[in-house]
Amino acid sequence: MTPPDSTRSSREGFLGQLYAGRFRWDLLAWPAPDPVERAAGDAIVAELGAFLREAVDPLEVERTGELPAGLLSAYRERGYLKLSLPAALGGRGLSCYNTFRALVAAQSWCMPAGYVLAIHTGFGCGALLPALPEGTLRAHVTKRLMEGAISGWADTEPTGAANRLASTVAEPIEGGRAYLLRGSKVFIGNGSIADLLNVSATVREGEREEVRVFVVDTDSPGFSVRQVHQLMGFRGLPIAALELDGVRVGRERMISGDEHHWRASPLLEPLSSLGRMYTIAGASLAIAKRCLRWSVDFAGRRRINGRPLNEYDEIRHMISATAADVLAIESIVQLGLDGVETADGLTRRWFEQIAAKNLCSRACWRVVDRTMSLLAAEGYETAGSKASRGAPPEPLEATMREARGLRIAGGVDFQFDNRAALTGLMSFHTEPSPPLPEPEPVTDPRLGEAGARHLTETARQTTALARACRALAPREALAEQEHTLILLSQIGGELFLRASVLARAAAQPDTAPLADVACAASGVRLAALWAELEAEPAPVALSAGQLGELLADLG
Ligand SMILES: Cc1cc2nc3c(=O)[nH]c(=O)nc-3n(C[C@H](O)[C@H](O)[C@H](O)COP(=O)(O)OP(=O)(O)OC[C@H]3O[C@@H](n4cnc5c(N)ncnc54)[C@H](O)[C@@H]3O)c2cc1C
Numbered sequence: 001m002t003p004p005d006s007t008r009s010s011r012e013g014f015l016g017q018l019y020a021g022r023f024r025w026d027l028l029a030w031p032a033p034d035p036v037e038r039a040a041g042d043a044i045v046a047e048l049g050a051f052l053r054e055a056v057d058p059l060e061v062e063r064t065g066e067l068p069a070g071l072l073s074a075y076r077e078r079g080y081l082k083l084s085l086p087a088a089l090g091g092r093g094l095s096c097y098n099t100f101r102a103l104v105a106a107q108s109w110c111m112p113a114g115y116v117l118a119i120h121t122g123f124g125c126g127a128l129l130p131a132l133p134e135g136t137l138r139a140h141v142t143k144r145l146m147e148g149a150i151s152g153w154a155d156t157e158p159t160g161a162a163n164r165l166a167s168t169v170a171e172p173i174e175g176g177r178a179y180l181l182r183g184s185k186v187f188i189g190n191g192s193i194a195d196l197l198n199v200s201a202t203v204r205e206g207e208r209e210e211v212r213v214f215v216v217d218t219d220s221p222g223f224s225v226r227q228v229h230q231l232m233g234f235r236g237l238p239i240a241a242l243e244l245d246g247v248r249v250g251r252e253r254m255i256s257g258d259e260h261h262w263r264a265s266p267l268l269e270p271l272s273s274l275g276r277m278y279t280i281a282g283a284s285l286a287i288a289k290r291c292l293r294w295s296v297d298f299a300g301r302r303r304i305n306g307r308p309l310n311e312y313d314e315i316r317h318m319i320s321a322t323a324a325d326v327l328a329i330e331s332i333v334q335l336g337l338d339g340v341e342t343a344d345g346l347t348r349r350w351f352e353q354i355a356a357k358n359l360c361s362r363a364c365w366r367v368v369d370r371t372m373s374l375l376a377a378e379g380y381e382t383a384g385s386k387a388s389r390g391a392p393p394e395p396l397e398a399t400m401r402e403a404r405g406l407r408i409a410g411g412v413d414f415q416f417d418n419r420a421a422l423t424g425l426m427s428f429h430t431e432p433s434p435p436l437p438e439p440e441p442v443t444d445p446r447l448g449e450a451g452a453r454h455l456t457e458t459a460r461q462t463t464a465l466a467r468a469c470r471a472l473a474p475r476e477a478l479a480e481q482e483h484t485l486i487l488l489s490q491i492g493g494e495l496f497l498r499a500s501v502l503a504r505a506a507a508q509p510d511t512a513p514l515a516d517v518a519c520a521a522s523g524v525r526l527a528a529l530w531a532e533l534e535a536e537p538a539p540v541a542l543s544a545g546q547l548g549e550l551l552a553d554l555g
Pocket of ligand 1: 188
């Protein structure tokens with residue numbers, strides 16, 4: 001892939017345009033159905049699903065905290081570590097959307113077993129191939145992948161992932177021909193099983209301090225696994241704390257660029273956003289769909305006062321809301337993955353993929369929380385306990401623990417909104433803002449009355465959002481207005497969610513009733529966001545000094 005100017009391209013995408021005040025309905029044309037593509041996706045979903053049902057007992061994984069011993073070898077032998085790689089590299093050559101579908105199928109059966117594949121596919125060294133020019137590094141990565149290497153991305157550190165500089169350092173040696181990596185990494189998915197890892201580290205050369213990514217073979221001297229973490233959820237996931245104690249890497253293993261940080265390089269951040277689609281959005285969809293199935297099943301079999309639960313008004317309201325959240329996740333993903341096989345296509349969808357991380361994981365959380373209320377005590381009980389008394393052993397309790405992790409993995413939700421606003425939304429503050437475009441009426445004859453109303457309202461709020469963005473303080477002061485930025489980012493996300501379900505309803509009219517439910521629920525969330533944004537005076541936050549006093553008072 002030839003690196004595009006990612007910021008410019010992404011501004012030309014739907015969300016980039018939305019922040020500029022243009023509601024570009026034309027950019028959300030629903031992907032045309034392709035029967036060949038669909039059949040390829042159905043085939044891998046069926047194959048991978050059947051394999052996992054045979055090879056993995058999810059309740060046993062939850063009980064023991066271990067994946068089955070031969071699972072990794074089977075993944076390797078069956079080509080599941082090369083889902084998206086081209087056939088020339090021995091891969092399955094799946095499109096991004098079919099890769100996503102395959103990963104959702106795996107995560108639906110057993111989250112940690114599927115998440116291993118999702119991390120490898122989305123964040124492993126193979127995921128970076130589009131950013132690697134022909135040369136030694138690309139040849140090495142290709143060779144290792146063809147041998148069946150499994151990998152991941154080691155970024156987070158005990159000092160905190162949000163720090164601008166990595167505390168892991170890459171010290172130049174041998175006259176700059178190589179580096180010694182020193183530092184600690186934590187919470188690294190696939191960390192304890194990886195053959196190859198993308199490792200971020202700060203390079204200090206002269207006055208310059210830059211954060212680069214290095215491709216590290218985990219059998220290198222100085223590399224070790226310190227601990228496999230025990231998380232709140234994802235039991236069985238090989239997520240580890242790692243030590244790099246003078247690991248030598250040749251200069252050619254550095255993924256270069258002139259930028260101060262790997263995130264600023266043209267393709268790496270969009271590629272990692274694609275990785276979040278496979279991991280976070282994929283897991284969110286897998287979980288939300290399971291919850292929908294469990295909700296419908298429970299409401300059908302439970303009778304209260306002789307009346308089936310699914311005849312009660314509030315229960316139908318709740319299950320409709322869950323189905324609408326599932327529709328929203330699916331629609332956001334399908335548009336977010338449309339046309340991303342080229343570098344230009346990927347960067348055009350970059351802001352949409354960034355927004356998808358929080359939209360999907362929060363929708364998933366709403367669904368899980370609602371499902372827990374619906375299933376009541378049977379939801380709160382562990383699957384093992386239910387199995388032993390003969391109740392349907394749906395693992396809702398474990399699923400809730402997993403779902404919460406999705407709002408942290410890949411970036412804590414609120415801080416992710418803040419960063420998204422600074423990168424995407426605020427890119428308009430780098431230059432004199434162009435005049436706000438005159439709002440144009442947006443109509444689509446394929447939408448019914450409710451859909452048309454939601455479309456008009458979404459376009460109206462787009463203009464309001466652009467106006468609010470322009471009213472912000474000068475760029476230098478923006479970073480200090482985190483709460484405002486977070487609210488604006490969430491408003492932009494909600495507008496994208498509404499537009500996504502409406503785009504689908506326009507192409508697939510049978511989804512229109514659920515799109516209506518999704519837009520109505522989003523409208524309620526938007527009203528709260530605008531109310532908070534416009535509240536005068538702004539809700540007070542305690543100062544750092546007052547927080548200190550509070551702590552002292554608490555004793
Ligand atoms: C299931 C799971 C899988 C994961 N897989 C991986 C993986 O494969 N590779 C990997 O590298 N990491 C992985 N992580 C780690 C994850 O990406 C980080 O936990 C996440 O990015 C947050 O970083 P942190 O925990 O270091 O928090 P920190 O960065 O230390 O942040 C601590 C708190 O400060 C807040 N904060 C930070 N900056 C600001 C700011 N400017 N303003 C206001 N608040 C701020 C944060 O939001 C957070 O609440 C995984 C985590 C989980 C739960």
